[in-house]
Amino acid sequence: MPMQSTPYIFTKTQDWLSAHKPAWRTYFSLIESKTPRVLEIGSWEGRSAVFLLLELCGAPGPSMEGRNNDDNRNDHFDLLQTPAGIERHRKFLHNMSTTGGNYTLVPQFSVPGLMSVIAAELASSNEQKGVDLVYIDGSHRADDTFLDAELAWRLVKKDGIMIFDDYHWPTEPESSMFHPKRGIDGFLKLHEGEWERLSEEESYQFVVRKTAEMRVGFLMGIQTGDDAASDGLSKGVCDNTAFEYGIHVALTIDSTYAMPAAVAISSLLSHIQSRVTFHVVDCGLSPTDKERLHESIPSDALSRATLHFIDLPEGSFAARLGATWAKLDLFDLLPVERCLYLDADTLVRADVQVLWDIDLRSNELGAVVDVGFPTGHSEIASGPYFNGGLLLLDLAKCRNAKRMIQLRQHAEACVSSNARFKDQDALNLHFTGRWASLDMRWNAQGLGTYAEQYTPERHAISERLDMMKADPWIVHFTGPVNPSMAAVLNPYVQPWLSKPWGYAGAPGHPFAGEWRGVLEETAWEGLAGSAGYKKKCEAVKTKAIEEAVAELDNRISVGREL
Structure with missing residues (x-):
């Protein structure tokens, strides 16, 4: 709908919008929502806000009656200390009301104003959270622009658009703290991988489309009536995902297993929305291996996945005995208290957040029974025997000083006896009576091969085996690479x-x-x-x-x- 001209009161010499209208219209065409929502930070006489309400949000305009259901917020503040400021504010209110559109005025500076908008958004019963477009034209200080962008970004939906004005503002040097460019560049660097640029290289405005999911990222209590806390702190429903602790996944690989590890990492990330930190113990990776592992993170997971490479210290099990023993070094190397270890030869087919959330109770470890040897083998005492390809570790419990000494003793005993399954035998010795048996679907071994073959031990777990074969959540490709x-x-x-x-x-x-x-x-x-x-x-x-x-x-x- 074209903007009506006669009812509005705009200063002709202060039209900083018209030159950008053609580009903005192309951005509007990318917004799929039928009821788009807009957040504007900073305003003068409301020219851009009116344009957004009419052309993007479909407000009735001065020639139509009624209001729609769009909620378009505009952060506008004027100290109203001068006649010019009072008059400008009057024009703004007149122009906005003339649109006939639905809008909310937040008469605060941008940071507290944005915090109130976020709180209102979280408390809203609106099923469609977030906004489709943000236009930032507030304070031109770099640090203020950065804060405006950071807070507003948390409200932008995936595929939403953010428009920064004055990226090439001529009044101040672009390197100055009093120019928005430094703040915009800092924000864009911080959120690298979460956006794609829409504006042309030399455009006066910098425009991006968000490629990451919307996330508020911190808790905000909602204080209402009887819920108000006596100490002045707000009460509210706490969503633990807002803490963004995420999950920690460990792999121990050398160059020969870099490629399958990429499959394990990529498949895991494609089934989870939580933040994931991969702690990769470097048992002999090249710089190219590490680069390619980084490149294997799916594009839609870049904002929530981290690769943390850990060097093996001298004297570690893996440094002395080879990469096979590296998982025994995890207890000393990992900077976390809970960890999910995965062999690199795995394919993840389900959300491991479900696995991560399992309560191990008093156990130090969660694992899946070994399909090949459910009760162990001839070189180890008969009893429940787990496969070492997936371990859910409560490292806080495992790191008891006495237990760590025992772990080293069990490992050395297996090295001396040339144990059949090396590290797996050592771990089973160490965690006897201290591990929780997990659903076999979390470590599906021997599919299509020995899982199909009868043994009395496998027959005893046949019901669980059938479930594993029907719908494995993590497939483990056991056996040699080259037979x-x-x-x-x-x-x-x-x-x-x-x-x-x-x-x-x-x-x-x-x-x-x-x-x-x-x-x-x-x-x-x-x-x-x-x-x-x-x-x-x-x-x-x-x-x-x-x-x-x-x-x-x-x-x-x-x-x-x-």
Whole structure:
């Protein structure tokens, strides 16, 4: 609807809007809401507010009667200390009321005004929280502009638009604290990855579209009547997600497992909205590995995911014994009190926030029974035996000084005896009677292979196994990356056990294709079809054949000597 001209009272020499109208109209076309909501910070005579109400929000205008249901807030403050200020305020009120649109005037400076707007938004019964467009043209000080943007950003919906005015304001040097550009640049740097630019490079205004989900990010009590606290603090319903503690996920990887780790990270983030910090213990990663892991974070998760690389200190288990033992170093290395450990050869298919929230009660650890050996094996005492591919760790309990000494003793005992399953045996020894058995769907092992094969021990957990096979929440690709030729040819164990990215693939695994699909969404996209990868697989297969032939020759030679 074109703006009506005659009823409004605007100063002709103070039209700072008209030059931007064509661009603004293109931005309006990107807003999908049928009842768009607008927040304007700062106003003069209301020219831009009127334009927004009429053209974006569809206010009736002076030639129509009635009001609509849009809630358009305008933060406007004038000290009204001079006749000019009083007159400007009169024009503003006249122009806004003439639109016939629904608006709310917040007669405060922007920071307290925005805080009141946020509080009102949280308390509102409106199902559609947030605003579709913010126009910032308040104080031109850099720090004030930064604060305005930071608070307003918390109200902007995903795909909403934020317009900064005066990005190239000529009155002050752009490097000055009294120019908004420094504040705008600081805000944009802080929220890098959460927006895309809409305005042209040299545009006087800087315009972005938000690509991240709306988040208020802090608690605001709602103080009303009887709810008012005697100490002056507001009471309200506390949403724990507002604290943004998030969850902590640990991986221990070297360069050979960087690629599958990218799949684990990407698939986990695609099923969760909480903040996630990945603590990656560096057992031999290259700078390129780390860069590609960063690049594998889905674009819509950049604002809520962090990769924290941790170096192995001298004397650590992994430094002495190899990456297999690195999960025993987590107890000393991680700067958190609760952690979810994942093997890199996993595919996440559900929201691990549900897993994270499980109450371990008095237990130090949550884990899933080992599908291959539910009650242990011949080299370890019979009893409940868990798989080490997923561990929900209460590190605060685990770090008891006496228990840490015992952990090292159990680990050294397994090293000395060359334990069959190395670190997993050490962990089972250490946590005997101190671990909670989790739903088997959180660590689905042996799918399509040994999970289908009968043993008395697996029969005893068959009901849980059936649930795991029907709908696994985390798929664990157990077995070797590259199986021996004997394993591939073994007629009693078919299909053979191997991982999807090895030379032999994972032909019997029902989720190998899904794993490869996620791989294509990471920085390793196109790897499977590359000439280099195929050449590497051929080389590994040739090596497996050569090793098998050498073993055959050796056995024949030994047999002839008998």
